Amino acid sequence: xxxxxxxxxxxxxxxxxxxxxxxxxxxxxxxxxxxxxxxxxxxxxxxxxxxxxxxxxxxxxxxxxxxxxxxxxxxxxxxxxxxxxxxxxxxxxxxxxxxx
Amino acid sequence: xxxxxxxxxxxxxxxxxxxxxxxxxxxxxxxxxxxxxxxxxxxxxxxxxxxxxxxxxxxxxxxxxxxxxxxxxxxxxxxxxxxxxxxxxxxxxxxxxxxxxxxxxxxxxxxxxxxxxxxxxxxxxxxxxxxxxxxxxxxxxxxxxxxxxxxxxxxxxxxxxxxxxxxxxxxxxxxxxxxxxxxxxxxxxxxxxxxxxxxxxxxxxxxxxxxxxxxxxxxxxxxxxxxxxxxxxxxxxxxxxxxxxxxxxxxxxxxxxxxxxxxxxxxxxxxxxxxxxxxxxxxxxxxxxxxxxxxxxxxxxxxxxxxxxxxxxxxxxxxxxxxxxxxxxxxxxxxxxxxxxxxxxxxxxxxxxxxxxxxxxxxxxxxxxxxxxxxxxxxxxxxxxxxxxxxxxxxxxxxxxxxxxxxxxxxxxxxxxxxxxxxxxxxxxxxxxxxxxxxxxxxxxxxxxxxxxxxxxxxxxxxxxxxxxxxxxxxxxxxxxxxxxxxxxxxxxxxxxxxxxxxxxxxxxxxxxxxxxxxxxxxxxxxxxxxxxxxxxxxxxxxxxxxxxxxxxxxxxxxxxxxxxxxxxxxxxxxxxxxxxxxxxxxxxxxxxxxxxxxxxxxxxxxxxxxxxxxxxxxxxxxxxxxxxxxxxxxxxxxxxxxxxxxxxxxxxxxxxxxxxxxxxxxxxxxxxxxxxxxxxxxxxxxxxxxxxxxxxxxxxxxxxxxxxxxxxxxxxxxxxxxxxxxxxxxxxxxxxxxxxxxxxxxxxxxxxxxxxxxxxxxxxxxxxxxxxxxxxxxxxxxxxxxxxxxxxxxxxxxxxxxxxxxxxxxxxxxxxxxxxxxxxxxxxxxxxxxxxxxxxxxxxxxxxxxxxxxxxxxxxxxxxxxxxxxxxxxxxxxxxxxxxxxxx
Numbered sequence: 001x002x003x004x005x006x007x008x009x010x011x012x013x014x015x016x017x018x019x020x021x022x023x024x025x026x027x028x029x030x031x032x033x034x035x036x037x038x039x040x041x042x043x044x045x046x047x048x049x050x051x052x053x054x055x056x057x058x059x060x061x062x063x064x065x066x067x068x069x070x071x072x073x074x075x076x077x078x079x080x081x082x083x084x085x086x087x088x089x090x091x092x093x094x095x096x097x098x099x100x
Numbered sequence: 101x102x103x104x105x106x107x108x109x110x111x112x113x114x115x116x117x118x119x120x121x122x123x124x125x126x127x128x129x130x131x132x133x134x135x136x137x138x139x140x141x142x143x144x145x146x147x148x149x150x151x152x153x154x155x156x157x158x159x160x161x162x163x164x165x166x167x168x169x170x171x172x173x174x175x176x177x178x179x180x181x182x183x184x185x186x187x188x189x190x191x192x193x194x195x196x197x198x199x200x201x202x203x204x205x206x207x208x209x210x211x212x213x214x215x216x217x218x219x220x221x222x223x224x225x226x227x228x229x230x231x232x233x234x235x236x237x238x239x240x241x242x243x244x245x246x247x248x249x250x251x252x253x254x255x256x257x258x259x260x261x262x263x264x265x266x267x268x269x270x271x272x273x274x275x276x277x278x279x280x281x282x283x284x285x286x287x288x289x290x291x292x293x294x295x296x297x298x299x300x301x302x303x304x305x306x307x308x309x310x311x312x313x314x315x316x317x318x319x320x321x322x323x324x325x326x327x328x329x330x331x332x333x334x335x336x337x338x339x340x341x342x343x344x345x346x347x348x349x350x351x352x353x354x355x356x357x358x359x360x361x362x363x364x365x366x367x368x369x370x371x372x373x374x375x376x377x378x379x380x381x382x383x384x385x386x387x388x389x390x391x392x393x394x395x396x397x398x399x400x401x402x403x404x405x406x407x408x409x410x411x412x413x414x415x416x417x418x419x420x421x422x423x424x425x426x427x428x429x430x431x432x433x434x435x436x437x438x439x440x441x442x443x444x445x446x447x448x449x450x451x452x453x454x455x456x457x458x459x460x461x462x463x464x465x466x467x468x469x470x471x472x473x474x475x476x477x478x479x480x481x482x483x484x485x486x487x488x489x490x491x492x493x494x495x496x497x498x499x500x501x502x503x504x505x506x507x508x509x510x511x512x513x514x515x516x517x518x519x520x521x522x523x524x525x526x527x528x529x530x531x532x533x534x535x536x537x538x539x540x541x542x543x544x545x546x547x548x549x550x551x552x553x554x555x556x557x558x559x560x561x562x563x564x565x566x567x568x569x570x571x572x573x574x575x576x577x578x579x580x581x582x583x584x585x586x587x588x589x590x591x592x593x594x595x596x597x598x599x600x601x602x603x604x605x606x607x608x609x610x611x612x613x614x615x616x617x618x619x620x621x622x623x624x625x626x627x628x629x630x631x632x633x634x635x636x637x638x639x640x641x642x643x644x645x646x647x648x649x650x651x652x653x654x655x656x657x658x659x660x661x662x663x664x665x666x667x668x669x670x671x672x673x674x675x676x677x678x679x680x681x682x683x684x685x686x687x688x689x690x691x692x693x694x695x696x697x698x699x700x701x702x703x704x705x706x707x708x709x710x711x712x713x714x715x716x717x718x719x720x721x722x723x724x725x726x727x728x729x730x731x732x733x734x735x736x737x738x739x740x741x742x743x744x745x746x747x748x749x750x751x752x753x754x755x756x757x758x759x760x761x762x763x764x765x766x767x768x769x770x771x772x773x774x775x776x777x778x779x780x781x782x783x784x785x786x787x788x789x790x791x792x793x794x795x796x797x798x799x800x801x802x803x804x805x806x807x808x809x810x811x812x813x814x815x816x817x818x819x820x821x822x823x824x825x826x827x828x829x830x831x832x833x834x835x836x837x838x839x840x841x842x843x844x845x846x847x848x849x850x851x852x853x854x855x856x857x858x859x860x861x862x863x864x865x866x867x868x869x870x871x872x873x874x875x876x877x878x879x880x881x882x883x884x885x886x887x888x889x890x891x892x893x894x895x896x897x898x899x900x901x902x903x904x905x906x907x908x909x910x911x912x913x914x915x916x917x918x919x920x921x922x923x924x925x926x927x928x929x930x931x932x933x934x935x936x937x938x939x940x941x942x943x944x945x946x947x948x949x950x951x952x953x954x955x956x957x958x959x960x961x962x963x964x965x966x967x968x969x970x971x972x973x974x975x976x977x978x979x980x981x982x983x984x985x986x987x988x989x
Contacts, residue, residue: 014127030155031128032156032157033154035169039120039162045190063127064120073482
């Protein structure tokens with residue numbers, strides 16, 4: 001979710017995040033799950049949003065633009081490091097080089 | 101279409117009000133319309149309904165789990181959002197990230213808060229809390245004025261009775277005086293100190309007994325032998341017997357009917373609080389002009405003190421005309437003020453001192469926080485670029501500072517439990533309402549508010565700077581560096597100023613305390629002198645002859661104890677001041693209040709002068725016959741009395757008299773002749789001026805004046821070695837002479853002397869502790885600022901050294917900078933200290949509040965301390981390696 005927000009950057013509005021998630025996951029994402037997750041991430045201080053003008057076709061309702069906070073970035077970095085650590089040492093195997 | 105209807109209603113229930121819910125609704129509408137274009141309206145509507153259900157399900161689940169969707173984090177341009185809990189969570193994170201910084205802040209604030217909360221607890225208990233009587237503001241104390249100063253007692257009974265009948269401003273008016281007696285139980289005698297009062301005394305104060313009842317107002321003769329016991333006497337002596345009311349107890353050789361038990365903590369009156377008895381009618385009580393009573397009254401509803409004062413004065417004028425005798429001038433003061441007066445100034449000074457200390461601590465941690473903010477420049481810039489507003493950054497920094505301040509406040513409040521105990525242990529006994537001094541919810545709220553205030557105070561400067569720094573990007577610029585260094589220096593200078601103010605006050609107190617201890621007490625070797633109090637029963641010692649016979653026995657018996665050098669007895673304890681004072685006139689002069697001199701009277705017997713080691717400055721000792729009387733009524737006077745009566749002349753052989761015409765002391769005019777002059781002996785406290793005093797002989801006096809019974813006196817015994825070795829033989833002697841007259845409050849004069857300096861010691865030690873702590877914190881602040889300054893300008897220093905600057909020059913410049921900060925701060929502090937002089941003056945003895953040597957010394961000390969604190973950073977600066985710095989560039 002955080003990656004989706006980072007990837008969308010200036011376009012990180014609710015529906016766009018939803019579509020981006022559906023695209024990368026290859027399946028539908030209910031909006032209940034979407035907004036619940038956004039709310040949780042916001043509660044953890046990983047996300048923050050700013051209100052923006054509604055634009056057309058929204059019945060005059062405002063739009064929220066989401067951005068990842070410094071804490072969110074730190075969390076992403078941590079997650080990435082954890083993943084990379086898991087890959088440590090087996091990359092050579094996957095790449096087909098014989099060890100040693 | 102109907103599908104949209106219920107879906108919308110479902111969304112109404114599921115979504116929060118406000119921007120969150122509104123934007124989600126907008127998102128859904130937008131997506132539905134987009135889908136309708138692609139897939140047709142029915143499919144889009146079905147999608148919409150499904151999402152509405154999912155939103156309802158998820159939002160309900162989240163609500164149950166405590167993750168309401170309404171929390172929102174938008175700040176830029178919108179309302180400030182994010183709850184207190186989030187801020188606190190943000191704040192707590194700082195502890196994990198910067199434990200060293202957090203510990204320093206919490207400890208600094210903790211110590212300052214402990215001091216502040218301790219002092220506030222005492223101030224609240226003593227100065228802010230109502231006295232434990234209903235409607236305490238209505239209670240008025242009436243005192244006689246002596247030489248323009250209100251003194252305890254001083255009102256005579258006939259005048260009181262006239263007021264009672266004629267003055268309408270008071271709902272009730274009661275007279276009282278100290279009383280004491282001996283209670284003997286199972287062969288052990290103990291002295292109780294209580295209050296003898298008119299019957300409406302308890303009613304005036306409106307204090308109800310916890311057992312028994314007050315005298316009913318329609319009750320006729322209540323009898324002289326009614327007694328109310330205090331709760332502690334009831335517990336200790338009568339094992340809290342619930343059936344005590346109505347019982348008869350033996351007390352002071354008489355039988356008393358217990359009317360009730362008064363609650364713990366009740367104690368009004370200058371006398372003791374062991375018991376309350378009705379005031380006994382006696383002949384001397386009826387004499388107008390011999391005032392021994394204290395008066396307490398309750399104002400009638402709606403009456404002011406001023407109105408009461410005027411009515412009382414008018415009544416006094418009327419009485420003066422009727423009896424053609426001048427009455428002593430009186431003063432009306434609220435009971436609350438009278439109780440608080442002795443400690444008010446001292447406590448307010450303490451409060452000011454801890455306030456300054458807290459400010460120094462805040463200045464210090466503000467500097468720490470500022471340095472930390474500057475080192476977080478990059479993080480703040482990232483946050484800002486990620487969408488956090490400046491307002492948000494300020495708020496975050498404030499959340500951190502407030503969280504740390506709250507932890508410091510908690511630590512401080514816990515520390516204050518010990519602090520209050522420490523203050524009470526040192527506090528003088530005249531501190532009123534000791535029982536009411538405790539850390540209670542009000543104090544806790546005070547601590548909470550103060551912590552938040554301190555947090556905002558020390559967070560505001562770094563917070564505002566942080567928001568600005570972040571805006572200026574992550575690159576350092578010279579102008580922001582310069583500005584931030586200036587902020588650091590102003591904060592350090594302010595700390596120094598406050599520390600100098602506190603140190604000046606404490607240095608003055610220390611010097612005045614030293615001067616107080618160096619006061620010449622007038623007598624020799626107080627560590628060898630024992631003073632003990634004695635009281636004889638009224639029944640066994642009804643006549644002067646009986647009293648004098650006992651005097652004689654005890655004097656001779658004590659003198660025979662091995663190790664005793666001399667024994668005397670007197671009507672007053674040294675330091676206690678004279679309770680009996682007369683207006684005297686010189687021989688041959690007519691009496692008038694204008695020409696008369698107020699003179700203290702002390703009655704002595706035995707070898708009193710030798711027992712105290714008082715030298716004769718002039719003349720000789722009075723000559724006594726076998727009965728201890730001086731046929732020519734010879735006496736000793738002190739130096740002040742000699743100067744007051746015969747300035748510049750030889751007083752030996754001169755005589756004076758009391759105002760025998762008016763005072764009804766005696767049937768015959770008596771003249772007393774000065775045989776010798778002794779030094780002034782310190783009174784009450786060492787810092788009070790000595791009063792004129794004459795030393796009469798007990799045998800002379802007892803024959804003449806009924807109001808002096810001689811049954812209460814102080815034994816003064818000079819021993820060759822440790823005076824406490826003779827306590828036991830002395831006790832045995834007294835027990836053998838009269839088992840009902842125990843020896844009580846046995847002290848060495850050295851102990852008594854030390855007791856008189858307790859208030860001075862209390863304020864000196866307390867204020868000095870605050871001042872020294874503040875100075876340490878301020879010097880640490882100077883060190884921190886200089887160290888930070890050096891660290892921040894390593895690059896500049898390196899460049900300059902590469903260009904040829906010598907290390908001594910660099911060191912000198914850092915020291916000069918420190919000197920500038922401290923000199924300005926110290927100068928301002930000294931100015932404020934001098935301006936606060938009049939406040940201090942009242943607590944000082946023998947030293948001016950603007951004593952140049954003391955104030956100058958403090959400034960020098962602070963300058964020296966600051967330079968020492970700045971020396972380490974200066975040395976570090978002079979050792980900067982230019983090559984390494986340039987390589988890092």
